[in-house]
Structures are given as structure tokens and as C-alpha cells.
Amino acid sequence: MHTRTFQLSALLLVLFSILCTQIPLLNYLGFEFSAATVLLAGYISGIFTLASWKNTSPERPPDVWRFIGRSTGAVLVLLTIPLLISLANILFVRNCSVGEGAKLYALTVIPGAIFSSALALLIGVVFGRWRKTAFSLLFILILLHIPAVTLLRPQLFAFNPIMGYFPGFTYDETLQVTQKLLTYRLATLAAAGSIAAASVWWWQRRRKTKEQSDGAWSSLPVAELIVLAVLVPAVVIVFTLSDRLGFSSSENFIRQKLAGNYKTTHFDIIYSAGSVKRERMEQIGQLHEFYFETLTREMNIRTQERITSFLYASPEQKGRLIGAANTVIAKPWLRQIHLNYPGFESSLKHEMAHVLAANFGWSPLKIAPNAGLTEGFAMAMGETSMIEEPLHRAASLVAASGVHPDPRSLFGGLGFFQANPSISYTLAGSFCRFLIDSFGIDQFKLLYGGGDERNLYHHDLNTLIGEWQASIKRIPLDGADSTNAKYYFRRPSIFGKECARVIANLNSETREYLAHHDFEQALNSADQSLNFVRTPEAVSQKAAALFEMRRFQDAAFFIDAQLRDTAIGFSLLPLRLRLGDAYWAMDSVHRARLEYEAMSALHLNSSNEEACAVRLEALKNPEERLGLQVYFTYTLEDTSRIARLERVTGPAGRYLLAREYAAKERYTESARLFASIQFPESKLLEFFRLQRLGKEWFLLQEFTKAKAAFVQSLPMAPNASLQLGTAEWIKRCEFCSK
Numbered sequence: 001m002h003t004r005t006f007q008l009s010a011l012l013l014v015l016f017s018i019l020c021t022q023i024p025l026l027n028y029l030g031f032e033f034s035a036a037t038v039l040l041a042g043y044i045s046g047i048f049t050l051a052s053w054k055n056t057s058p059e060r061p062p063d064v065w066r067f068i069g070r071s072t073g074a075v076l077v078l079l080t081i082p083l084l085i086s087l088a089n090i091l092f093v094r095n096c097s098v099g100e101g102a103k104l105y106a107l108t109v110i111p112g113a114i115f116s117s118a119l120a121l122l123i124g125v126v127f128g129r130w131r132k133t134a135f136s137l138l139f140i141l142i143l144l145h146i147p148a149v150t151l152l153r154p155q156l157f158a159f160n161p162i163m164g165y166f167p168g169f170t171y172d173e174t175l176q177v178t179q180k181l182l183t184y185r186l187a188t189l190a191a192a193g194s195i196a197a198a199s200v201w202w203w204q205r206r207r208k209t210k211e212q213s214d215g216a217w218s219s220l221p222v223a224e225l226i227v228l229a230v231l232v233p234a235v236v237i238v239f240t241l242s243d244r245l246g247f248s249s250s251e252n253f254i255r256q257k258l259a260g261n262y263k264t265t266h267f268d269i270i271y272s273a274g275s276v277k278r279e280r281m282e283q284i285g286q287l288h289e290f291y292f293e294t295l296t297r298e299m300n301i302r303t304q305e306r307i308t309s310f311l312y313a314s315p316e317q318k319g320r321l322i323g324a325a326n327t328v329i330a331k332p333w334l335r336q337i338h339l340n341y342p343g344f345e346s347s348l349k350h351e352m353a354h355v356l357a358a359n360f361g362w363s364p365l366k367i368a369p370n371a372g373l374t375e376g377f378a379m380a381m382g383e384t385s386m387i388e389e390p391l392h393r394a395a396s397l398v399a400a401s402g403v404h405p406d407p408r409s410l411f412g413g414l415g416f417f418q419a420n421p422s423i424s425y426t427l428a429g430s431f432c433r434f435l436i437d438s439f440g441i442d443q444f445k446l447l448y449g450g451g452d453e454r455n456l457y458h459h460d461l462n463t464l465i466g467e468w469q470a471s472i473k474r475i476p477l478d479g480a481d482s483t484n485a486k487y488y489f490r491r492p493s494i495f496g497k498e499c500a501r502v503i504a505n506l507n508s509e510t511r512e513y514l515a516h517h518d519f520e521q522a523l524n525s526a527d528q529s530l531n532f533v534r535t536p537e538a539v540s541q542k543a544a545a546l547f548e549m550r551r552f553q554d555a556a557f558f559i560d561a562q563l564r565d566t567a568i569g570f571s572l573l574p575l576r577l578r579l580g581d582a583y584w585a586m587d588s589v590h591r592a593r594l595e596y597e598a599m600s601a602l603h604l605n606s607s608n609e610e611a612c613a614v615r616l617e618a619l620k621n622p623e624e625r626l627g628l629q630v631y632f633t634y635t636l637e638d639t640s641r642i643a644r645l646e647r648v649t650g651p652a653g654r655y656l657l658a659r660e661y662a663a664k665e666r667y668t669e670s671a672r673l674f675a676s677i678q679f680p681e682s683k684l685l686e687f688f689r690l691q692r693l694g695k696e697w698f699l700l701q702e703f704t705k706a707k708a709a710f711v712q713s714l715p716m717a718p719n720a721s722l723q724l725g726t727a728e729w730i731k732r733c734e735f736c737s738k
Contacts, residue, residue: 096499379429
């Protein structure tokens with residue numbers, strides 16, 4: 001440990017660890033710090049092992065097992081340096097779970113470094129020259145396994161003997177991989193042990209005299225034979241059963257797991273056979289073809305290459321098979337789309353735009369030269385933003401939120417990923433839409449394919465961005481827009497969050513408790529999350545737990561206090577709906593109405609507007625108000641909800657009953673009910689009624705009736721985003737009528 005190589009290795013790890021303390025997400029003991037550390041520590045461990053082997057005396061050949069013990073001990077000492085510096089940084093940067101961080105460090109860094117040392121020993125034994133070069137090449141080659149599997153296969157994640165676990169480049173903050181990583185790292189250590197045993201055998205074999213070497217296999221040492229016999233089968237089993245164990249996921253394996261396969265003119269739709277009915281798949285196939293025709297026409301392209309669309313039954317199934325449970329993705333170079341069946345309609349067009357853009361994309365990956373153009377173009381093809389606003393209006397709201405990111409940073413380096421996703425996608429999408437509308441799609445396709453903006457537009461990027469900013473500043477906004485803008489855009493990216501992974505895991509745990517109606521545990525889990533960092537999701541989860549436990553007064557007091565807090569209140573606007581329900585449960589009808597009216601006046605999104613409109617309608621009639629109070633304030637079984645609504649005769653109750661029928665796929669009954677009621681005093685609720693009626697007729701393949709309902713609702717659309725959505729539904733009806 002007193003060698004020059006050891007001292008230099010220690011110095012490098014000290015400098016690296018100090019540097020990490022200045023970088024967000026790497027500045028505390030967590031997954032990202034461990035993943036970054038193992039890359040350097042693994043390489044250093046290998047080089048140190050080679051140097052130590054080289055320094056052994058040729059006159060006194062070493063006992064290889066003893067050498068392995070000494071070098072492994074020295075490597076473990078080196079690995080304590082980043083650990084101790086990261087722990088010391090707790091004095092300056094908060095770490096919400098030191099124990100979990102230490103566990104990830106042990107599972108990531110230690111096995112990776114030991115594996116690298118074993119590789120280095122094998123190279124030192126086998127090669128006489130160019131040992132460091134051989135090790136470096138092999139080290140890089142093993143790491144290249146990560147881009148190989150994540151680019152050539154559907155999966156986003158990778159398990160790797162050096163790095164351990166690579167989650168992929170996604171926006172999923174939840175990371176629950178400890179148990180699976182433990183199993184994989186045991187296999188990694190088994191591989192390291194096998195390599196070490198093979199190195200010992202090889203060294204001892206080389207030391208045999210020429211006469212003895214003729215019986216090489218018979219002279220194989222018993223100890224090494226036992227080690228290999230025990231460890232090699234374990235490694236082979238993990239490698240051969242990698243898909244089944246969740247360490248990898250080939251396309252064939254995913255197809256077998258999902259089992260369903262529906263073909264259209266341009267698509268192979270692979271879906272979870274038990275979760276989607278065949279009739280529904282026909283409609284999903286039509287939607288794929290509708291967007292294909294729409295997008296190819298707007299992009300001015302012709303293509304006959306088939307696209308594979310994977311439709312997972314749930315985020316959990318998608319997370320198990322390819323990773324990134326809550327992030328939908330496309331791989332244009334593989335012509336693949338990966339979606340979660342719940343809510344897939346909202347993301348299908350965006351992901352399909354990515355795949356079709358491969359026809360003029362840049363590089364072997366068939367994407368744009370930077371993430372801003374890649375994601376911005378897909379957003380531009382959808383025309384609406386992530387917040388149910390037209391792209392340009394949404395971009396103007398970013399400035400109204402008080403957030404002023406530099407748009408130029410979105411189109412170079414990692415700037416696109418450093419901002420909150422809602423800001424990055426909105427601004428990039430609006431700018432790309434501006435370029436397309438101003439200069440045409442063909443010019444933009446050349447830019448997307450790697451062209452230079454000066455040659456294509458005769459302006460540099462700064463000038464183009466300036467013209468775009470001037471155009472969106474002319475969009476008029478009001479007071480409600482400013483409030484909504486803060487809700488949508490005043491959110492930090494993962495780089496700006498405290499304990500991002502720990503909090504995300506806790507909030508995921510709380511969601512599970514709420515889903516399983518274990519409200520006491522949900523409350524405890526939410527409180528635990530809030531004790532670390534007060535996030536909007538944890539606040540909402542605690543409010544939900546209190547409400548579901550029927551602690552309505554506590555829920556109302558808690559929500560009201562959070563909404564009044566200027567530090568976080570702007571990010572909790574949807575809780576006004578929950579607050580109104582709590583007041584209604586306590587028979588404070590006037591206060592409930594005030595909350596619903598305040599929530600409705602914000603026009604936050606269509607689901608909130610509909611929820612407020614229905615409640616305000618229900619409060620008008622005392623008899624209907626009493627009949628629906630339990631429906632809105634108590635969690636009921638599906639059959640109980642429907643039975644209760646069937647006893648309510650008012651229009652709000654009939655509207656809710658029609659929605660329940662639709663959720664149970666009783667489309668004929670749902671359509672009949674929606675057609676039988678009207679809301680002459682509420683233009684907003686009448687719009688939503690006609691929208692739902694049109695969708696029910698569409699699902700019944702009554703496309704003429706569906707179109708009529710959508711056409712009737714179009715003048716009533718409360719905002720431009722819903723106008724665009726309604727116009728698209730009309731086009732879908734026309735497309736399916738052909």
C-alpha cells in the first residue's frame with residue numbers, strides 16, 4: 001500500500017470524489033455517485049492490480065492466491081476513499097437515506113472493482129507485454145455492452161459486470177433495483193472468482209516443466225477445480241436465464257410475454273393479450289393508421305417500412321420488461337414504439353413522429369443532432385403541449401411563470417435535460433413549430449438531418465430564437481394564466497431536487513398503499529416523505545390518505561394550510577378540488593361551492609374543469625346533492641357506486657352513471673344516457689357531455705353519430721387546446737368512415 005501506484009490511485013480517487021461534491025446528483029451518497037465512482041474505481045483497481053503483479057519478484061514466483069488476497073485488500077482500502085468523502089459531504093449537502101446509499105455503494109462499486117481486478121490479473125498472467133493496453137481495451141469493451149444492449153434491443157436498462165446497473169436515460173426518478181442488483185452482483189463476484197481461479201491455474205500451468213505440461217489437465221490443482229466447478233455453473237445459469245431473471249430483455253422475450261399480435265397496413269402491434277379485447281385492438285389499429293396518414297402527409301414523406309408498437313398492460317409490466325415504467329419511448333433506429341396501454345392515446349402521436357422522422361434523421365440512430373430538435377419536432381407534430389395548451393401559448397406561459405431558461409441551451413449539450421421536462425419540451429416544441437410554419441417542413445427536415453441553420457434559413461440560431469420569442473410575447477395572457485404557469489413550470493429538474501431517488505421511491509410506495517386501500521400505511525409513508533422534503537406529490541398523497549380515512553376536518557385543515565403557503569401553494573392547485581369535497585363531506589356546502597368555483601376559474605386542465613362542473617351542477621339541487629354526497633366523499637366498490645347512481649334521477653347523477661357504464665365498457669347504455677340528458681345552463685358541462693357521447697358512439701363504430709356529436713361540441717370548446725382535440729376527433733371519424 002506504500003507503492004507509488006497505490007498513492008497515485010488514492011490521489012485520483014480523492015480528487016474525483018471532491019469534484020463530485022460540487023456536481024448536483026453526484027454530491028451525496030446515492031445511486032448516481034456510486035455509478036460514476038465504479039467507472040473510475042474499477043479502472044484504477046485493474047491498473048493497480050497489473051502494477052502490483054508486475055512488481056512481483058521473478059526470482060521468487062508469487063503465491064497467486066496470496067497475491068489476490070493482498071491486492072483485493074488494497075483495492076478495498078482504495079474504495080473507502082470516495083465513500084468517506086461522500087459521507088463527509090453530508091455536513092454540506094442533505095442525504096435522506098445514508099443507509100440506502102451505502103447499500104448501493106456496496107452493491108455497485110465493490111463488486112465492479114473486484115471484477116476489474118480479476119480481469120487485470122488474468123491479463124497479467126496471460127500476457128507478457130502490452131498488459132495495460134489489453135486491460136484498457138477489455139474494460140472499454142465490457143462497458144460497451146451497455147450501449148449495445150440498450151441500442152440494439154428494446155430494453156432501456158442494462159446490467160453490466162463493471163457498472164452494475166444502468167437505468168437508461170429516462171425521466172423516471174423511482175429506482176427500486178436493490179434486490180435484483182444483489183442477485184446480479186453475486187453472479188458478478190462468482191465471475192470474478194472464476195476468473196481468479198482460471199488465472200491461478202494458468203500461472204501454475206506455465207510454471208510446470210515441459211515434461212509435466214504434457215498432462216496439463218491431470219495436473220489441474222484440486223482447489224481451483226472446486227472453485228471453477230462451483231462458480232462457473234452459477235455464472236452460466238445467470239447468463240442463459242438473463243431474460244427470465246430480469247437482467248435483460250430481448251424482443252423475442254417481450255413478444256412471448258405480451259403474447260398478443262395485431263397487424264395493420266403499416267404496424268405490428270404487440271400487446272398484452274389478456275388486457276385488451278380484440279374489438280378494442282381494431283380501434284387501436286385504426287388510431288395507429290390515422291396518425292400514420294396524418295403525420296406522413298404533414299412530414300411530406302412516403303414510407304412502407306413497418307413499425308412495431310409495443311403496448312404494455314401497465315407501467316409495472318413495462319418497467320419489468322424494458323425499464324422506465326412511467327416514461328413512454330420510441331427507438332427510431334429500430335422502428336419501435338413502447339407505450340403503456342392506460343393513457344396511450346395521449347402519447348402515440350408523439351412517439352410515432354419520432355419513428356417516422358427516422359426517414360430524414362441524422363446519424364445511425366436516425367434522430368436529430370441534439371435532443372432539443374429531436375423532442376421539439378415530435379412536440380411540433382402534436383401541436384399541443386404537455387399542459388393542454390397550444391404550443392405557442394404554452395411557451396408564452398413559461399415566461400409568465402417567472403422562469404427564464406436560456407432557449408439556446410436546449411439545442412446543444414445536456415441543456416435540454418437540465419431544465420424541468422415540461423419547460424424543455426414546451427419551448428423546443430414551440431420553436432420547432434415556428435420554424436416549420438415560417439420556412440416549411442422540407443427545410444426543417446434538412447435541419448433535423450444535420451443541416452446548418454445558416455445555410456438553410458440564412459440566419460444563425462440566436463436570430464431565429466429572437467424572432468420566435470418576439471412572436472410568442474405577443475400572445476395575450478391574464479391573471480389565471482399566471483397562476484397556472486407557476487403550477488406547471490415552477491418545478492425543478494431531477495438535478496435540482498433534494499434526495500430525488502429516495503423521495504421518488506417513498507412516493508411510489510405511498511401510491512401502492514393508496515391503491516390497495518391501506519390508508520394508514522399510506523399516511524405514515526407520506527409523512528415520512530414530507531419529513532425529508534416537502535414535495536407536491538407527498539402533500540397530495542397525505543391529503544388523499546386523510547380524506548380516505550374519513551378524517552375530513554384534518555384533511556381540510558391540512559390542505560388549506562398547504563395552499564396558503566407561498567413556498568409550495570402554487571404547485572398544489574388541484575387540491576382545491578379535494579378541499580371542496582372535504583367541505584361537502586362535512587355538510588359545508590357553501591364552502592365546497594366556493595372551492596369548486598375557484599378551481600373552475602383557473603381552467604387548469606379539462607379533467608379538473610369537468611370535475612368542478614359536475615360537482616357544481618350536483619350542488620344546485622338539494623335532493624341530488626344529498627344523493628351524490630356519498631359518491632363524491634366515500635370510496636365505494638364499483639357495483640355500489642353504480643347502484644347508488646341508478647337511484648339518482650337528476651342530470652348530474654345520470655351523467656356520472658353514464659361515465660360509470662363507459663368505464664365498464666357498457667357503451668350502448670352509456671351512449672343512451674348521455675344522449676338523454678342536457679345541461680342548458682352549463683355550456684361547459686354540455687361540451688363535456690357531447691364529447692363523451694361522441695366517444696361512446698365512436699367506440700360503438702357509429703362514426704356518423706360520433707362526428708355529429710363532436711361537430712356540435714366544437715363551438716362550445718372552452719379553450720384552443722380542446723378545439724384542436726375536437727377537430728382531431730372529427731377527422732378520426734371521417735378517417736374511420738372510409
